[in-house]
Amino acid sequence: MGKIIALANQKGGVGKTTTSINLAASLAALGQKVLLVDCDPQGNTSSGLGVDVKSVAHHLYHCFLGEVEAKKAICQIEGAGNFDLLPTHIDLIGVEVELVAVEKRERYLAKALAPLRSEYDYVLIDCPPSLGLLTVNALTASDSVIIPMQCEYFALEGLSQLIRTIRLVKNSYNQKLSVEGLVLTMYDRRNRLTYQVAKEIKNHFKERVYDTVIPRNVKLSECPSHGQPVIVYDPKSAGAISYMNLGKEFLKKQQVKRGQ
Numbered sequence: 001m002g003k004i005i006a007l008a009n010q011k012g013g014v015g016k017t018t019t020s021i022n023l024a025a026s027l028a029a030l031g032q033k034v035l036l037v038d039c040d041p042q043g044n045t046s047s048g049l050g051v052d053v054k055s056v057a058h059h060l061y062h063c064f065l066g067e068v069e070a071k072k073a074i075c076q077i078e079g080a081g082n083f084d085l086l087p088t089h090i091d092l093i094g095v096e097v098e099l100v101a102v103e104k105r106e107r108y109l110a111k112a113l114a115p116l117r118s119e120y121d122y123v124l125i126d127c128p129p130s131l132g133l134l135t136v137n138a139l140t141a142s143d144s145v146i147i148p149m150q151c152e153y154f155a156l157e158g159l160s161q162l163i164r165t166i167r168l169v170k171n172s173y174n175q176k177l178s179v180e181g182l183v184l185t186m187y188d189r190r191n192r193l194t195y196q197v198a199k200e201i202k203n204h205f206k207e208r209v210y211d212t213v214i215p216r217n218v219k220l221s222e223c224p225s226h227g228q229p230v231i232v233y234d235p236k237s238a239g240a241i242s243y244m245n246l247g248k249e250f251l252k253k254q255q256v257k258r259g260q
């Protein structure tokens, strides 16, 4: 039975999409069967993997509303371990309004993804930068959450809001939901503020913070315009090495959890 993991943080630009794409690619390269679900209507995950959403027949919006089986909307991403993508489209924004008065509106994504769970080792969901209905659906569909964090002054403030939302979803809709881990992104070792914020995050979340930190690396910002994960675009770059390390650390932690 596969594990479903949301990558969430209501702040924009913290590395959710970069981590979704590159963790999915690393896990695939490490032999895991992976599905990446693009749950952000902006579609950066889909375009960053070279999928032209205007040319796909079906996308997450159709699956969300139950019009199309999720299986039918999946595209295959090739290179460095293949993985699957459930692409999105700007139409997905409409879900927030269309479901506003519908009962159990937080469960639509869980329902759409349920038939796929057994076909993958991991299903990763890239969330939009908000705590609206799409993110609530992603959290309701998931077993756990990975929180990408950029170590800057306001990071912690946003974090408490996110943790409150996770607790709310857990208490109301999805008892099994837990925080899988926090990933420090765009890490700059020479910056004192980065160091201080990272220390505070570690004091609070302890072993849930991954030891692997993702440095600021220009290859990571370039690779989406080539439609490739960084391990394909430049496998020797610091970005590729750190996301491979994150994949390995993630899998090691899963092994420990299963053994407990």
Ligand SMILES: Nc1ncnc2c1ncn2[C@@H]1O[C@H](COP(=O)(O)OP(=O)(O)O)[C@@H](O)[C@H]1O
Residues within 6 Å of the ligand: 011, 012, 013, 014, 015, 016, 017, 018, 019, 044, 129, 185, 186, 187, 214, 215, 216, 217, 218, 220, 221, 222
């Ligand atoms: N480690 C990194 N080094 C350099 N640029 C990065 C890194 N992580 C993300 N970026 C860039 O920062 C911007 C925001 O990242 P993104 O993953 O899209 O964040 P989010 O999905 O949280 O909004 C993008 O332009 C991305 O290419």
Ligand SMILES: [Mg+2]
Residues within 6 Å of the ligand: 016, 017, 018, 040, 044, 127, 128
């Ligand atoms: Mg994003």
